[in-house]
Amino acid sequence: MAATALFWVFSAVVLLCGLLVVTRRNPFESALALVVAFFFLAADFVLLDAPFVALVQVLVYAGAVMVLFIFVIMLLNLRGEEPRLLRRVTPRVLTGSVVAVLLGCAALSVAFLQGAPSSPPPSLPAGFGEVETVGLALLGGRWMVALEAVSVLLTAALAGAVVLAKKEV
Amino acid sequence: MKVEISLHAVLALSAALFTIGVAGVLVRRNLLVVFMSVELMLNGVNVAFVGFARQWADVGGHLAALLTMAVAASEVAVGLALVILLFRNRGSSDLDDLTLLRG
Numbered sequence: 001m002a003a004t005a006l007f008w009v010f011s012a013v014v015l016l017c018g019l020l021v022v023t024r025r026n027p028f029e030s031a032l033a034l035v036v037a038f039f040f041l042a043a044d045f046v047l048l049d050a051p052f053v054a055l056v057q058v059l060v061y062a063g064a065v066m067v068l069f070i071f072v073i074m075l076l077n078l079r080g081e082e083p084r085l086l087r088r089v090t091p092r093v094l095t096g097s098v099v100a101v102l103l104g105c106a107a108l109s110v111a112f113l114q115g116a117p118s119s120p121p122p123s124l125p126a127g128f129g130e131v132e133t134v135g136l137a138l139l140g141g142r143w144m145v146a147l148e149a150v151s152v153l154l155t156a157a158l159a160g161a162v163v164l165a166k167k168e169v
Numbered sequence: 170m171k172v173e174i175s176l177h178a179v180l181a182l183s184a185a186l187f188t189i190g191v192a193g194v195l196v197r198r199n200l201l202v203v204f205m206s207v208e209l210m211l212n213g214v215n216v217a218f219v220g221f222a223r224q225w226a227d228v229g230g231h232l233a234a235l236l237t238m239a240v241a242a243s244e245v246a247v248g249l250a251l252v253i254l255l256f257r258n259r260g261s262s263d264l265d266d267l268t269l270l271r272g
Contacts, residue, residue, distance in 0.1 A: 003174055007178060011178075011182045015185050015189065018186055018189040018190070021205050021206065022192055022206060027199055027202055027205075031205065038212070044182070045216075048216075048220060048223050050219045050234070052235075053231050053234050056235055056238055057215075057238070060239075061208070061238065065242055068245055069201065069204070069205065069249070072201065075253065076256050076262060078199075078201065078262065092195075093196050096196035097192050097196065099191070099195060103191055104187065104188030107183075107184040107187060108180070108181065108184045111177070111183075112177065112180070116176055116180060117176055120173060120175050120224070121226060124223065128228070129222075129231055137228040143229070146236055150239045153239070153240065153243050154242070156243075157243030158243075158246065160247050161249075164250035164251060165253050165254065
């Protein structure tokens with residue numbers, strides 16, 4: 001039961017930091033909470049037998065994406081905006097929260113009522129989720145096309161970001 | 170390899186994370202925080218992918234999660250470039266100020 005207990009602890013930290021991301025007025029504090037959430041999510045991935053996904057999560061999300069976010073926040077010199085928000089319950093906060101909770105309940109009911117198995121699988125093959133298994137699955141068979149499409153997308157995003165953010169085109 | 174954590178726990182975490190992300194997108198007006206909330210939603214989906222991959226011992230879920238991360242990274246790159254552009258032209262990153270297309 002140690003893994004399950006750890007999973008709940010890490011998940012609680014992730015959800016707490018997610019709530020902080022949404023509720024902090026200062027975008028910089030939101031970004032820092034997001035870094036912590038990504039790190040603990042990576043720990044959850046390790047517990048879920050996905051070590052390679054956890055590695056990429058730390059490298060890409062907690063590393064590259066968050067550096068971009070913090071870089072832009074500091075570049076734009078954003079301070080605590082939205083002073084009206086979260087002091088009191090505005091109609092926007094109310095409707096947004098209600099819609100989100102309803103959507104979450106819908107997702108949960110799909111998961112729990114449509115027969116998602118409750119018992120974990122008896123065992124996993126050796127090396128499941130490690131670099132070799134994931135890499136071989138990625139390079140062989142039907143995931144090849146998706147990999148190539150993503151590589152084209154990354155190139156396009158690189159060029160697009162440079163063109164967009166340049167001062168004089 | 171012994172497996173302990175049940176799929177229901179994983180799906181609960183996934184749904185909760187997605188819900189927090191949706192709430193952030195709907196409630197917040199700061200463009201950067203909206204982007205961060207979108208990242209939270211994508212991470213919630215990734216959790217579900219990894220959980221299902223483990224349940225059926227199929228690495229395909231891991232691959233889907235990895236491809237999602239790549240798409241999210243490119244989305245952030247282009248999105249933040251757009252934020253810089255908007256801030257430069259209009260001096261604000263508040264979504265309520267972007268009413269150029271309102272009739």
